[in-house]
Amino acid sequence: MTHNSIALTETLVPLVGPQRAAALATWAxxxxxxxxxEYGILTLAAVGFAGVLAVVLTSPEVRELLVDLVSQALQRG
Known part of the structure; x- marks a missing residue:
């Protein structure tokens, strides 16, 4: 038992009795x-970020910057 479950058990004993208090503390x-x-929330956050990234990368300004960057890299090679 952790410190929190011991404290919870001690708090619940007068209200529900020792056996029920122990069961509730274990359940908690x-x-x-x-x-x-946690994985579900992380997946939703990743999907949201991907959506924002897709909107940003498909904007005309960013598309132009990326095309210029690739063109310059190919010209140097």
């Missing part, structure tokens, strides 16, 4: 699925 510690949720 369970992080099943937390990693999956």
């Amino acid at each position: 510690e369970d992080e099943t699925g937390a990693q999956t949720a």
Whole structure:
């Protein structure tokens, strides 16, 4: 048990009894699925960033800069 679960158990004992308090503290510690949720949020953030990047890269100004950059690189080679 962690310090937080011990504190939670001690707080709940007068309210729900020792067995129920221990069960609730154990349930509160369970992080099943937390990693999956983190990956989901990270994936959504990556998709959002990709969308913004796509809009920026397809703008006429940025497209012109990229074409100039590639043209200059090919001329030097």
